[in-house]
Amino acid sequence: MTTARRTDFSSAIVLSDVRKTFGPVTALRDLTLEVRSGELTALLGPNGAGKTTAISLMLGLGAPTAGQVQVLGGDPRGGAVRSRIGSMPQESAIPLALTVREAVTLFARFYPAPLAVDQALGLADLGGVAGRRAGALSGGQKRRLAFALAVVGNPEVLLIDEPTTGMDAQSRLAFWDAVTELRTAGRTILLTTHYLEEAERAADRVIVMNAGAVLADGTPEALRSQAGGARVRFTSDLVLAQLQSLPGVEAAEVDDRGHATLRTSAPEALLGALFAQGTPLSELEVSRASLEDAFLNLTRAPA
Incomplete structure (x- = not known):
């Protein structure tokens, strides 16, 4: 080259x-x-x-x-x-x-x-x-x-x-x-x-x-940090109001098959609360905030 x-x-x-x-x-x-x-x-x-x-x-x-x-x-x-x-x-x-x-x-x-x-x-x-x-x-x-x-x-x-x-x-x-x-x-x-x-x-x-x-x-790292925390996904019988009341939850979504997606700045506290309640969970996935999360947060806001 x-x-x-x-x-x-x-x-x-x-x-x-x-x-x-x-x-x-x-x-x-x-x-x-x-x-x-x-x-x-x-x-x-x-x-x-x-x-x-x-x-x-x-x-x-x-x-x-x-x-x-x-x-x-x-x-x-x-x-x-x-x-x-x-x-x-x-x-x-x-x-x-x-x-x-x-x-x-x-x-x-x-x-x-x-x-x-x-x-x-x-x-x-x-x-x-x-x-x-x-x-x-x-x-x-x-x-x-x-x-x-x-x-x-x-x-x-x-x-x-x-x-x-x-x-x-x-x-x-x-x-x-x-x-x-x-x-x-x-x-x-x-x-x-x-x-x-x-x-x-x-x-x-x-x-x-x-x-x-x-x-x-x-940098990508700096923008990810603005999105904050992590994304937690799992399948359960909890409804949206119950998910939103969990500690550290900043946003929550549930689809029609019971797949929940939570954004949180305190994933440890959130998971601790779920386990303490004995909530049955499956397909649990925890990932850090991504550039896509930051992008969506920024572009949803008024320009």
């Missing part, structure tokens, strides 16, 4: 008080965020949060209505900066009549110092289908080809929108191995994903957006 060209910027991407409107619709409202150089940052948010709009501005595909967008210290709409950015959008205009190798070779010619074509194919785990026409690829293989096209230019900054949608489990593992290799080589990576367990495992930092603004910004 070729090491990324080093920059003098501690933050590879800076958005300052950015507002973006489309007619009467405000997609971004005074959005301020920084993506530090050499880190993998996950940008999370529900549909309509403004993630894709923010990424389009980082790619130089439009101008903010107000505020400033800088990538690698410059305006991403300029060719000198854009040639140093790689992009894997949710939907890619892949040249379907070309073979996989031909498509990657074509894209490599757009950049001043690209990766070797075989290296890009290897990162995307496409060596075995390099001679196949892009139009004959499966949905997951097309996503992997989009990844190869994004990285073949040897970018310093890589922007990835919902990368593993449509990939099978093996392809996802290969993708995250490649992303880890790119980060180790010094790339700055910003990605969006609805697979929060992937973001929790891989990201150095998580930014949560909603309604065009930042709700939270920190």
